[in-house]
Amino acid sequence: MKFKSRSDEKVEMQLTSMIDIIFLLLIFFVMTFKIAAQEGDFNIRMPIGGGSGAADTTNLPIKLRLRSNTDGELVDIVVDDTRSFGNDFGKLRAFILQQTGGNAPPSPEEGPEVEIDLDYNLRYSHVINAISTITGQRQGDEIKRLVERIKFAPPRKPQ
Amino acid sequence: MALKSKFGAKAAEGDMTAMIDMVFQLIIFFMVLINFSQDDQNQAIKLPTSELAKPAETPLENPLVLNLAFNGNIYLGAETATIAGLRPLLELEANVLKSNGKSAKDANVIIRADGNTSGGLVQELIKKCQESGYEKFALRAKEEIGQ
Numbered sequence: 672m673k674f675k676s677r678s679d680e681k682v683e684m685q686l687t688s689m690i691d692i693i694f695l696l697l698i699f700f701v702m703t704f705k706i707a708a709q710e711g712d713f714n715i716r717m718p719i720g721g722g723s724g725a726a727d728t729t730n731l732p733i734k735l736r737l738r739s740n741t742d743g744e745l746v747d748i749v750v751d752d753t754r755s756f757g758n759d760f761g762k763l764r765a766f767i768l769q770q771t772g773g774n775a776p777p778s779p780e781e782g783p784e785v786e787i788d789l790d791y792n793l794r795y796s797h798v799i800n801a802i803s804t805i806t807g808q809r810q811g812d813e814i815k816r817l818v819e820r821i822k823f824a825p826p827r828k829p830q
Numbered sequence: 831m832a833l834k835s836k837f838g839a840k841a842a843e844g845d846m847t848a849m850i851d852m853v854f855q856l857i858i859f860f861m862v863l864i865n866f867s868q869d870d871q872n873q874a875i876k877l878p879t880s881e882l883a884k885p886a887e888t889p890l891e892n893p894l895v896l897n898l899a900f901n902g903n904i905y906l907g908a909e910t911a912t913i914a915g916l917r918p919l920l921e922l923e924a925n926v927l928k929s930n931g932k933s934a935k936d937a938n939v940i941i942r943a944d945g946n947t948s949g950g951l952v953q954e955l956i957k958k959c960q961e962s963g964y965e966k967f968a969l970r971a972k973e974e975i976g977q
């Protein structure tokens with residue numbers, strides 16, 4: 672039996688509405704697209720007692736004092752009330768490398784502890800710089816951890 | 831004088847396939863890169879930068895994001911408070927945790943503070959959270975680009 676073709680007419684899809692929607696979607700995504708820098712966290716453990724994990728009285732924390740001027744700019748970094756580094760974070764990093772031997776702590780609960788005591792009006796970005804300096808250093812794409820245990824001293828309220 | 835089309839009455843039809851392919855690829859690109867996780871971020875806050883700021887491989891459990899603005903206002907979700915008036919909000923969050931069989935100690939308080947605010951305010955905020963039983967804190971910073 673011989674079948675006969677229904678017709679030679681081409682079936683044409685109507686693409687106009689689909690293209691309209693696709694362009695709308697494209698415009699939406701282009702408008703909402705934002706190149707955002709990545710964000711990361713510095714962990715700080717501060718139980719209510721004021722200590723930080725295991726109470727080991729033989730292993731006292733390194734005291735890091737950050738002094739500011741009236742504008743909130745960092746003027747002095749003092750370690751253990753004895754060594755002053757001015758506002759040079761490089762010297763602070765050298766000190767931390769000396770204390771840790773450049774080695775990462777075996778776990779986040781171990782290794783030296785640093786207590787940060789800062790002037791009330793010190794700009795927060797300087798505090799993050801200090802934490803960044805003592806927490807570790809970047810070596811290429813890798814981050815070498817130095818100090819994991821960080822805590823804050825009670826706030827120094829302005830008089 | 832009537833002009834006659836050289837090619838007859840056929841309408842010129844462009845081939846749309848390549849264009850539609852490209853447009854679909856662009857849509858997929860933007861869809862994949864769109865970052866819905868930024869919903870909890872307050873755009874008014876300019877985070878301090880750090881060379882060590884890298885997103886954690888595993889997200890923090892039970893996160894509680896507190897945005898601390900330059901003027902001392904704290905944004906917790908849609909709520910706004912000052913440090914002095916933060917306690918009811920923190921206790922509300924602690925109650926939510928309790929109803930899930932957890933406590934404030936299990937929460938990770940993520941502090942997104944403006945880089946120009948005073949460090950003392952951040953200390954006070956931490957102290958306030960401690961008073962409500964929170965123990966674990968994470969100070970958030972933005973990756974330093976160009977290092």
